[in-house]
Amino acid sequence: MKTKPLRVALLGFGTVGGSVARILVERPDLADRLHLTHIFNRGVSRKRADWVPSSVVWTDSIDELFASKPDAVVEVVGGLEPAGAWVRRALEQGSAVVTANKMLLAAHAPELLHLAATRGTQLRFEAAVAGGVPLIHGVREGLAGDRLLRVSGILNGTCNYILSRMAASDEAMAGVLADAQRLGYAEADPSADVDGHDAGAKLVVLAGIAFRRHLRLEDIPRQTIRTISAADFRYARRLGCTIRQIAMVETDGPDFHAFVGPALVLRGSHFGLNKGANNVVTIAGHYGGENSFSGAGAGGPATAVAVVSDLLSLTQRTHERGEEWPAGRIAPPPPRPYYLRFVVQDRPGILSSIAAALANQGINLDAVLQEPGYPKDALPFVITVEACEEPALRAALQDIARSDFHAEPPLALPMLVGDDPKG
Amino acid sequence: MKTKPLRVALLGFGTVGGSVARILVERPDLADRLHLTHIFNRGVSRKRADWVPSSVVWTDSIDELFASKPDAVVEVVGGLEPAGAWVRRALEQGSAVVTANKMLLAAHAPELLHLAATRGTQLRFEAAVAGGVPLIHGVREGLAGDRLLRVSGILNGTCNYILSRMAASDEAMAGVLADAQRLGYAEADPSADVDGHDAGAKLVVLAGIAFRRHLRLEDIPRQTIRTISAADFRYARRLGCTIRQIAMVETDGPDFHAFVGPALVLRGSHFGLNKGANNVVTIAGHYGGENSFSGAGAGGPATAVAVVSDLLSLTQRTHERGEEWPAGRIAPPPPRPYYLRFVVQDRPGILSSIAAALANQGINLDAVLQEPGYPKDALPFVITVEACEEPALRAALQDIARSDFHAEPPLALPMLVGDDPKG
Numbered sequence: 037m038k039t040k041p042l043r044v045a046l047l048g049f050g051t052v053g054g055s056v057a058r059i060l061v062e063r064p065d066l067a068d069r070l071h072l073t074h075i076f077n078r079g080v081s082r083k084r085a086d087w088v089p090s091s092v093v094w095t096d097s098i099d100e101l102f103a104s105k106p107d108a109v110v111e112v113v114g115g116l117e118p119a120g121a122w123v124r125r126a127l128e129q130g131s132a133v134v135t136a137n138k139m140l141l142a143a144h145a146p147e148l149l150h151l152a153a154t155r156g157t158q159l160r161f162e163a164a165v166a167g168g169v170p171l172i173h174g175v176r177e178g179l180a181g182d183r184l185l186r187v188s189g190i191l192n193g194t195c196n197y198i199l200s201r202m203a204a205s206d207e208a209m210a211g212v213l214a215d216a217q218r219l220g221y222a223e224a225d226p227s228a229d230v231d232g233h234d235a236g237a238k239l240v241v242l243a244g245i246a247f248r249r250h251l252r253l254e255d256i257p258r259q260t261i262r263t264i265s266a267a268d269f270r271y272a273r274r275l276g277c278t279i280r281q282i283a284m285v286e287t288d289g290p291d292f293h294a295f296v297g298p299a300l301v302l303r304g305s306h307f308g309l310n311k312g313a314n315n316v317v318t319i320a321g322h323y324g325g326e327n328s329f330s331g332a333g334a335g336g337p338a339t340a341v342a343v344v345s346d347l348l349s350l351t352q353r354t355h356e357r358g359e360e361w362p363a364g365r366i367a368p369p370p371p372r373p374y375y376l377r378f379v380v381q382d383r384p385g386i387l388s389s390i391a392a393a394l395a396n397q398g399i400n401l402d403a404v405l406q407e408p409g410y411p412k413d414a415l416p417f418v419i420t421v422e423a424c425e426e427p428a429l430r431a432a433l434q435d436i437a438r439s440d441f442h443a444e445p446p447l448a449l450p451m452l453v454g455d456d457p458k459g
Numbered sequence: 460m461k462t463k464p465l466r467v468a469l470l471g472f473g474t475v476g477g478s479v480a481r482i483l484v485e486r487p488d489l490a491d492r493l494h495l496t497h498i499f500n501r502g503v504s505r506k507r508a509d510w511v512p513s514s515v516v517w518t519d520s521i522d523e524l525f526a527s528k529p530d531a532v533v534e535v536v537g538g539l540e541p542a543g544a545w546v547r548r549a550l551e552q553g554s555a556v557v558t559a560n561k562m563l564l565a566a567h568a569p570e571l572l573h574l575a576a577t578r579g580t581q582l583r584f585e586a587a588v589a590g591g592v593p594l595i596h597g598v599r600e601g602l603a604g605d606r607l608l609r610v611s612g613i614l615n616g617t618c619n620y621i622l623s624r625m626a627a628s629d630e631a632m633a634g635v636l637a638d639a640q641r642l643g644y645a646e647a648d649p650s651a652d653v654d655g656h657d658a659g660a661k662l663v664v665l666a667g668i669a670f671r672r673h674l675r676l677e678d679i680p681r682q683t684i685r686t687i688s689a690a691d692f693r694y695a696r697r698l699g700c701t702i703r704q705i706a707m708v709e710t711d712g713p714d715f716h717a718f719v720g721p722a723l724v725l726r727g728s729h730f731g732l733n734k735g736a737n738n739v740v741t742i743a744g745h746y747g748g749e750n751s752f753s754g755a756g757a758g759g760p761a762t763a764v765a766v767v768s769d770l771l772s773l774t775q776r777t778h779e780r781g782e783e784w785p786a787g788r789i790a791p792p793p794p795r796p797y798y799l800r801f802v803v804q805d806r807p808g809i810l811s812s813i814a815a816a817l818a819n820q821g822i823n824l825d826a827v828l829q830e831p832g833y834p835k836d837a838l839p840f841v842i843t844v845e846a847c848e849e850p851a852l853r854a855a856l857q858d859i860a861r862s863d864f865h866a867e868p869p870l871a872l873p874m875l876v877g878d879d880p881k882g
Contacts, residue, residue, distance in 0.1 A: 170601020178593020
């Protein structure tokens, strides 16, 4: 079947937008399916590139772009506004939208999907999660036959770079973070990465894909990685583990359990073995068991592959049914084992006091670890506890925090080390 | 858009077919899209299962099944015939076909794809490679925007079980193979697995997906894993490596380089870390770099997920363009480093004789390894050589094999240890 090529307008000519244009220019085999007509950018005269064919219209007028009635609009501007207004305007006028904008989707996916469905057009976003890893196609189509139970992953390359380097070198967080900023892996303000906002937004998108439910980013418990110390990696190793920022959502039917933050994972698991800025995602299904996907989570060319793949998928499907994401409810997590790390001014009676507070909440100790070589006035030691309810653990930790022997606030990390959930 | 459910007829009610039926029965949420109407099996009265709804027609008459004009036929019978005749008949009458039959596809994919295209129907086969791993959707759609350079993987669970167990235990091949047969991981006649026929057929399908070219299975060099000994794992470890059965195809433009057989891979690579019967596939693209997929390569439920996912994808796409796989040409591999293992009756002059034969072909030695503890009359030692052309290596090995000091024939394995290709 011979059809006319899709007329594509590009909103944004930064790293990703430039790479999208480059693929379209460098792959003449795509010319009968995709035809780049417009490139929009603020101050577009600065941006103009001589390798783009002269037939492409460069503009800094959003109205000119929309007046051309593109078949598909690629939004790689990022941020909530004005990107959100432009995506809505495109869908309103019946243009399909391909976006890499995880923040926009995390906040407004249900509304945008509904808008696309009512206008008989499509909203695609393979690039919004795990950059070039073809997760969405793999999960939404390749695993459509399964009943999915859990999606978990390393979705933030900056945190993984920091934590995997700390694991390898025993350096402190501050120095590694400063290096990551110098090398361009971390922003000047690293909050969105290290405090879990970025991974949380990606998790909202992933949960939508896997479960067709929208979880509110505000409802997803997020824990910073800033509190992780070199001592934590030493203790984690004693437990056959390492520490990674994990984003996870699982379901037991009506409710969803979600978490973003540092967790202990087995050193030999997919998560424990993942180094540097790579992303890895594991999907568990009732029938098919576990599948893992890994690859470059960011970068212009890898992300642009996802955008172009989405554009190509638009040329193949004219009768795809619209997708809706009704709200999903987040419930407290199921019982889990936890790693508890205390840093204390050492004196007799501390362990028995902590043990009593845990026992008061019905929480069983699993192991007590104390490595040599630390100063008496800031002595880190670790207690692991058997699977327990999180509210009981919080209550015990509040109780423990009232004591005056702490040199630092206690740290609690989930241990994702069982058969279920594992990495 | 409301459409009628796809009427599905199931050809074969073995492990996979039974699991397909079970998913369709257990997932009422799919009922508005997929409707199982017929189950065909030889001696069907033995097969009848009471959990299948009474509306489903059980039959051992293939004519009755085709007379019902199903929208989609699921072929999970396996083998070239009569499965091939039934797939052709289904496509001829315009039914879509979902198959898990790698041998049929390896032999006849171009003809079957062409037949589907001319009849305006679809042929889908996510289940034919790597069981439940959603490779085909991930690669064909999620990486459609890239220019793919290489596909490599561990595609045969039996070989991976045998080799990863030998690596862990230092056992000999014979005992591990016998165990694998006892446990049901290997067939009574293990040739299709250990000699590379099975992985080769899967590689033909993967190459079709990735490059839209058909490689003839007969043209793909295949090497058995039967010659791998415990000593090889010892030497591989010395080199930071282990041994896996790898199936690989790469392209430099017009030609394809393919290989199936045991190879040295880095212990820390995706391939080296893959244990047991799991499958893993790595795809390298010009723009997106490397992506890896891993999961269960076989088993009824995991394979059935792939079949049901294919059925669901049929309900979404009515205007997909037909795919054709013109013949691809296989050329000799690019220069690679090799691992050469000799088992000799030790005497002076052996090393210099081998080194001279290699030098005669312009091949440079990289390392010579000889571990202690082996008998003098069957002494294994290893030479690694720098990247060289395969024909030169073959000529040198023919020359070397003429000497009378060999206790076993020399073994040559490619070393897939560089940045490119890696696992």
